[in-house]
Amino acid sequence: MSNCYGATMSSAQEPSPRERPAYERGTGFLLARLGSLVARSWGVFLGEHGLTQSQYTLLVALDEQGPVGQRQLARLVAVDARNVVAVLDALAARDLIERRAHEGDRRRRVVLLTAAGRALVAAVAGAADAEEDRLLRALSARDRTRLNHLLRQVYASDAAEERRP
Template identity: 65%
Template structure:
């Protein structure tokens, strides 16, 4: 191993790259993009949302989320409903098929993560997560 390969920055960058490629391939195998998955998980966690609020939760421009929602609606994973307080607006909700896909992908992702972290035992995985959260929080604010 070269000297630069022992550096923390190099290792984090390299593992980040490997993780990103692995995650992208994993989502592609489930016929999802990162944006689509973010919308599905957000709706699963927060329930039905107005389009503008949903865009904010997934950190996407409200105009750009329309294509993502169209693709998910076409697949029967989300539905647009009239807003109960303002009929001109639409609320986005997961369908039963959408809920089932989120669960299936989450279960498969847990297995994928186990494979990626196979060199670590459960206690080491937990410690790694604690340390990474602490570093992340120190750069983006918040608590670990």
């Protein structure tokens, strides 16, 4: 029998005194709780590198995409274009990005990483791998790959549903 939290338990089976309550075994609870713990840990990790989640997301998008317009960058990271300006201002103040006039349209601005921005993205990515290893230390390499695959499936399904009108 499955309860509303996704935990499966037969009606004849009683949890041992040491076993966690049913709600703590449910998939939804575990995802929410781990998500909260990881978000907090990730925030601290990025803070140690002088970044917020929004700043890191923009830097990674620029690293992957190359120079892009501010509006396109906002779309890439799913942030309102008005909100991206303040994040870009903070990154520009640290010389991590540069804004230039678009070659074809001087009214438009193109954003690109500076050498310092590329170096920071590389450093944080390497440290992030170590942080992920720490988080997932209880899993084998095969289980980590499987977990990532399953989470991407759930995420893709949920994201597709969100985009539907």
